[in-house]
Amino acid sequence: MLRSSLFVSISFLLIPLIGQAGATIEGHVDLPKAPTAAVMNQRYEVITNGGVVSINPPLAVVYLEGNFPATDTPKTEQMAQRNFTFLPAVLAIRTGTRVEFPNEDNAYHNIFSYSPPKRFDLGRYRTDERPVPSEVFDKPGLVTLRCDIHEHMRAIILVLDTPHFVLSDTAGNFRLTDLPPGRYTLKAWLNSKTTLEHAVEIQADSTLRSDFP
Amino acid sequence: MIVVSAISALTLYIVENRATVNFERELKQEFQYGLAALHQSQQIRHAAILERCRALVKKSRIHAALEDNAIDLLYPSAREELRDVMENPQDSSSNAGLHGLSAKFYRFLDREGRVISPPTDIDIGQLSKTEESQLSLPHTPATPQLGYLGRDNPTEGDELYEVIAMPIVSSETGESIATLVLGFAPMNLDALANHPALRSGIDTNGRLYLTALSPSASAVLSNKISNTQSGPATRNSQRVEIDGTPYLFFHTILNPGSLFPAAYEISIYPLADFLFRQRELRWQVGGIGGLVLIGGFLISRFLATRLAKPVEELAFDSANNFALRQQAEAALETTNRELQRSMRFSADASHQLKTPVTVLRAGLEELLAEPHLSPRQCDELAALVHQTYRLSGVIEDLLLLSRMEAGRLAIDFSPVNLSHLIDGWLDDLGALPDPLALKAETDVPPNIYIAGEQRYVTLILQNLLENARKYNRQNGRIHIALRSDETQVVLTIGNTGRPIEPEAQEHIFERFHRGTAGENIPGYGLGLNLARELSRLHRGELRLVRSRDDWTEFEVKFCPSARPCLNKVS
Numbered sequence: 001m002l003r004s005s006l007f008v009s010i011s012f013l014l015i016p017l018i019g020q021a022g023a024t025i026e027g028h029v030d031l032p033k034a035p036t037a038a039v040m041n042q043r044y045e046v047i048t049n050g051g052v053v054s055i056n057p058p059l060a061v062v063y064l065e066g067n068f069p070a071t072d073t074p075k076t077e078q079m080a081q082r083n084f085t086f087l088p089a090v091l092a093i094r095t096g097t098r099v100e101f102p103n104e105d106n107a108y109h110n111i112f113s114y115s116p117p118k119r120f121d122l123g124r125y126r127t128d129e130r131p132v133p134s135e136v137f138d139k140p141g142l143v144t145l146r147c148d149i150h151e152h153m154r155a156i157i158l159v160l161d162t163p164h165f166v167l168s169d170t171a172g173n174f175r176l177t178d179l180p181p182g183r184y185t186l187k188a189w190l191n192s193k194t195t196l197e198h199a200v201e202i203q204a205d206s207t208l209r210s211d212f213p
Numbered sequence: 214m215i216v217v218s219a220i221s222a223l224t225l226y227i228v229e230n231r232a233t234v235n236f237e238r239e240l241k242q243e244f245q246y247g248l249a250a251l252h253q254s255q256q257i258r259h260a261a262i263l264e265r266c267r268a269l270v271k272k273s274r275i276h277a278a279l280e281d282n283a284i285d286l287l288y289p290s291a292r293e294e295l296r297d298v299m300e301n302p303q304d305s306s307s308n309a310g311l312h313g314l315s316a317k318f319y320r321f322l323d324r325e326g327r328v329i330s331p332p333t334d335i336d337i338g339q340l341s342k343t344e345e346s347q348l349s350l351p352h353t354p355a356t357p358q359l360g361y362l363g364r365d366n367p368t369e370g371d372e373l374y375e376v377i378a379m380p381i382v383s384s385e386t387g388e389s390i391a392t393l394v395l396g397f398a399p400m401n402l403d404a405l406a407n408h409p410a411l412r413s414g415i416d417t418n419g420r421l422y423l424t425a426l427s428p429s430a431s432a433v434l435s436n437k438i439s440n441t442q443s444g445p446a447t448r449n450s451q452r453v454e455i456d457g458t459p460y461l462f463f464h465t466i467l468n469p470g471s472l473f474p475a476a477y478e479i480s481i482y483p484l485a486d487f488l489f490r491q492r493e494l495r496w497q498v499g500g501i502g503g504l505v506l507i508g509g510f511l512i513s514r515f516l517a518t519r520l521a522k523p524v525e526e527l528a529f530d531s532a533n534n535f536a537l538r539q540q541a542e543a544a545l546e547t548t549n550r551e552l553q554r555s556m557r558f559s560a561d562a563s564h565q566l567k568t569p570v571t572v573l574r575a576g577l578e579e580l581l582a583e584p585h586l587s588p589r590q591c592d593e594l595a596a597l598v599h600q601t602y603r604l605s606g607v608i609e610d611l612l613l614l615s616r617m618e619a620g621r622l623a624i625d626f627s628p629v630n631l632s633h634l635i636d637g638w639l640d641d642l643g644a645l646p647d648p649l650a651l652k653a654e655t656d657v658p659p660n661i662y663i664a665g666e667q668r669y670v671t672l673i674l675q676n677l678l679e680n681a682r683k684y685n686r687q688n689g690r691i692h693i694a695l696r697s698d699e700t701q702v703v704l705t706i707g708n709t710g711r712p713i714e715p716e717a718q719e720h721i722f723e724r725f726h727r728g729t730a731g732e733n734i735p736g737y738g739l740g741l742n743l744a745r746e747l748s749r750l751h752r753g754e755l756r757l758v759r760s761r762d763d764w765t766e767f768e769v770k771f772c773p774s775a776r777p778c779l780n781k782v783s
Contacts, residue, residue: 048280049386112274114283114290144281146273152384 022178023202029060029172029188029212046089046144046154053144053156054191060212061092061158061189062174063165065197066182071163074098074136079145079155081109086145086155093137095161100134103127110148117141117159124149142192158189172212188212221509225502232498233491240487241461244411248463248480251413259377261314262397263357265298266379270393279321279381279391287321288331291393295319298395299338314397317374321381322392326350329391338396347418350472353389354380360473361417362396373415373422375399376473415467417476430455438464438477452484459484552618566608574601610739613672614724617746624750628662628774629670631702635693638678649687656694663702663771665751670771673747673755676740677767681708684765692766702773705758707766718757744769 034057047054074096080087082104093099103109103126111133112121117140122133137143140161147153158165168174168188176186181204188196196212269275274290277283300315318338321329328345331337340348347362358378366372374396380389399415414423416438421431433455453462463480580586581594616622635657642653663670681691689709696703713721722745725738741755748755748769758766 047386048383049388112277114274114277114281114286116282119283119286144277146277146281148273151271151273151276 023181023204024175024177024207025064025179025186025200025202025210026173026175026207027062027210027212029062029168029174029190029196031058031060031168031170031172032190032194034058046156048144052191052193053142055090055156057170058190059090059170060168060172060174061090061160061165062168062176062212063092063160063162063187063189064176064179064184064200065162065187066184068163068180070096076100076134078102078132079157080104081111081147081153084150084153086153089155090158090167091155092158092160092165092167094163094165095140095159096136096138097159098134098136099157100132102132103129108149109153111145112148113143113145115141115143118143118157121148186210221506222502225498229495229498229502232494236491236494237487244461244463244480244482247411248465252465258314259359262377262395263379265314266357266377266393266395269294269298270379270381271384275381275393276384280383284329285332287329288335288337291319291321292335292337299336316395316397318396320345320348320394322348322350322353322378322394324353324390326352326392328394340396348376348378348394350378350392352472353392354378354472355389356380358471358473359468359476360471361399361415361422361467361476363418363420363422371422373399373417378473411480411482413478413480415476416464416479418474421479423479423481434462434479434481437462438479453481455481459488461487557615557619564612567605567612570601570604570608574598574605577601607739610743614739614743614746617750622750624666624669626664626666626774628777629665629667630660631663631670631704631771632657632659632661632695634667634671634674635695635704638674639693642678642682649682649685649689651682651685652688652690654690654692656692656696658695658697660776661695661697661702662774662776663751664774665771669747670751673744673751673769676744677706677755677769680740680767681706681765684708685710686763697773699773701753702771704769704771705766706769707758707764709763710765712763712765713757713760718760721757722755 032054047056071094075094076098077091077093078100079091080102084105084107091099101109101111101122106127108124108126110122110124113119118135118137120135122135125133137157137159140159143157143159145153145155145157164176164179166174166176174188179202181202183199183201186198186200190196198210198212200208200210202208269291272290272294274294275287278285278287278290295316298314298316299319300317316338318340320331320337320340323329327349344362344364350358357380360376360378362374362376364372364374375398376394376396378392378394381391381393382388383390412423414421416422416435419435419439421435421438423431423434433453437451437453451462453460461482461484463482464477467476467478469475577594577598581591581598586594613622635655639653639655678691678693685691685708691709692705692707694705694707722741723738724742745755748771752772753770755767755769758768760766
């Protein structure tokens with residue numbers, strides 16, 4: 001159920017990129033195997049083990065690092081609380097993006113984060129809270145989200161200083177589109193301690209194949 | 214009495230001993246039950262504390278601070294989460310119902326079991342560095358740990374805190390990532406105990422925390438505990454001497470298997486009151502027992518005296534009777550010996566007399582045969598010969614009586630025809646001179662047989678019939694009757710003549726007795742005596758039926774006998 005929801009979210013992110021013209025990078029990331037450690041509840045897709053935050057089942061966030069012009073119109077994303085889980089559980093956003101946290105459960109939630117890139121506490125609110133509580137993530141980094149009321153709820157937001165990023169599928173395949181030509185570093189975020197990278201040179205209207213590793 | 218007293222004293226001792234043992238056992242059981250109730254209260258309290266701690270270590274903010282690289286927010290977040298758990302000195306009302314469930318301090322331990330240094334601006338309960346270091350553990354525990362932390366306080370007395378170390382477990386991996394340590398004030402066992410004299414404390418880290426205990430007493434108890442710690446922990450009680458006062462001593466380990474130092478719960482109860490009551494009981498039992506013994510002794514003595522009196526009298530009488538009997542037996546023996554000697558004398562005399570009488574008679578008869586005797590001499594000699602015959606008869610009777618009395622006369626029973634004997638005597642009577650012109654009447658059926666010996670039956674008949682003839686009157690008569698049935702044969706012999714005097718009738722069967730009627734009648738007073746003795750030897754009896762109005766009648770009873778068969782007779 002959650003996996004299908006995640007895939008829907010990933011597809012939703014990929015659709016606007018696919019439709020644009022420009023260079024494309026596609027490839028495959030060798031994802032780490034699923035953790036063998038006991039998982040107390042399969043709904044949890046964000047795992048913190050030994051200080052390392054990872055996603056289960058493993059996914060990769062592939063993004064292109066470089067100097068990209070800042071946008072004048074920051075985007076707004078949503079991470080809802082539905083059925084006492086975050087949806088999506090993994091969200092990659094560009095720096096400066098506002099994320100709304102609508103409560104779709106008929107119960108209170110209290111979303112907070114102690115992560116250094118963004119510490120916030122939305123306080124307790126219900127589904128009819130207006131405006132929808134939101135936060136602007138203006139520092140790149142990994143932000144772990146929790147609910148103070150429901151200890152099991154966990155999500156991560158990967159704040160990236162780039163507009164070009166995509167989540168791989170569970171097989172590790174990715175496709176980045178509408179890329180400007182130039183020399184960049186292609187990175188694949190696997191967990192809070194592991195980020196793979198390649199130097200890539202993108203030709204205009206070309207398709208580049210780049211696999212990790 | 215001594216045995217009864219000893220048994221009673223032993224019984225009293227056993228009863229008193231058993232009462233004491235039971236009393237002490239009940240006392241121990243009572244305290245063990247009381248302590249068990251206290252421990253149950255403690256367990257309930259621990260369960261409540263642990264439940265609160267489990268809820269705390271699940272708090273998202275604490276996990277976020279530990280897992281999301283936000284250690285700086287750990288204590289601030291915990292302050293919020295533990296606000297209800299921590300004791301608030303300013304607001305005593307909020308924790309009024311949570312006695313012992315409010316924490317005095319808290320700390321977090323990292324993965325290595327070291328205390329995570331708290332910020333200085335947050336009140337998490339003051340602890341010195343030394344005290345804080347005592348909260349450290351060798352490693353992060355997998356399960357809750359119980360320990361005790363002592364604090365020396367010279368002014369207000371030493372304090373002791375109950376420490377609960379609750380592991381913080383990652384909800385994803387199940388690993389312990391940190392530990393929350395909370396310090397609580399321990400339960401006041403003394404206040405909860407039903408016995409005011411019961412005092413409880415805790416021994417940990419080689420230090421005994423028991424209020425108002427002298428240093429020497431603490432040393433004694435610590436020594437006792439160190440000795441008992443070497444063995445298995447037990448709830449059994451022991452006796453211990455503290456400052457000269459005996460105490461009942463209980464100890465039990467409170468945190469078996471804990472990563473914290475072992476802590477022992479120590480309970481002591483002064484036995485002075487118990488021993489006083491025991492002594493009192495002993496004196497009471499001893500006193501009552503002594504009184505009972507003395508009373509029993511006096512009562513038994515009184516009863517024994519009362520009961521012994523008749524027995525003593527009986528014994529006295531018995532002794533007297535015994536002496537009398539011995540005297541009587543001695544007298545009887547003497548009499549018997551005299552009688553035997555007398556009978557021997559009679560028999561010997563009779564035997565010795567028979568020969569001279571026979572010689573005398575033979576001499577007289579020889580003289581009587583001389584041809585030249587005058588008629589007067591012949592009459593004299595004939596009278597002398599007649600006297601020798603009488604003398605021989607008397608000697609024979611005496612000899613017979615001697616034999617009877619010596620028991621040497623045995624009757625050779627055989628059928629005797631009594632009718633025939635009577636007829637024979639009647640024939641003899643007819644041949645004798647009859648100066649009195651007597652008339653004999655008989656009512657004798659023929660062939661009446663009795664059991665007896667003929668010569669002695671003849672003697673009986675001769676004596677009775679001779680008397681009937683001798684003591685008759687002129688023209689008198691003699692009546693002889695014989696009747697028989699299956700059980701007896703009765704012979705009655707009656708004669709006319711002067712009756713026997715009534716006062717003399719009871720003496721006529723005595724030896725050598727002669728009535729006044731026989732003064733001129735020859736005889737020696739042996740006949741009736743001999744006849745009666747002989748009839749008794751024949752299992753019969755001779756008695757005087759009557760003697761009055763010119764009529765005297767005797768009756769002899771014999772045992773009947775069957776007629777002998779002809780073959781035997783022939």
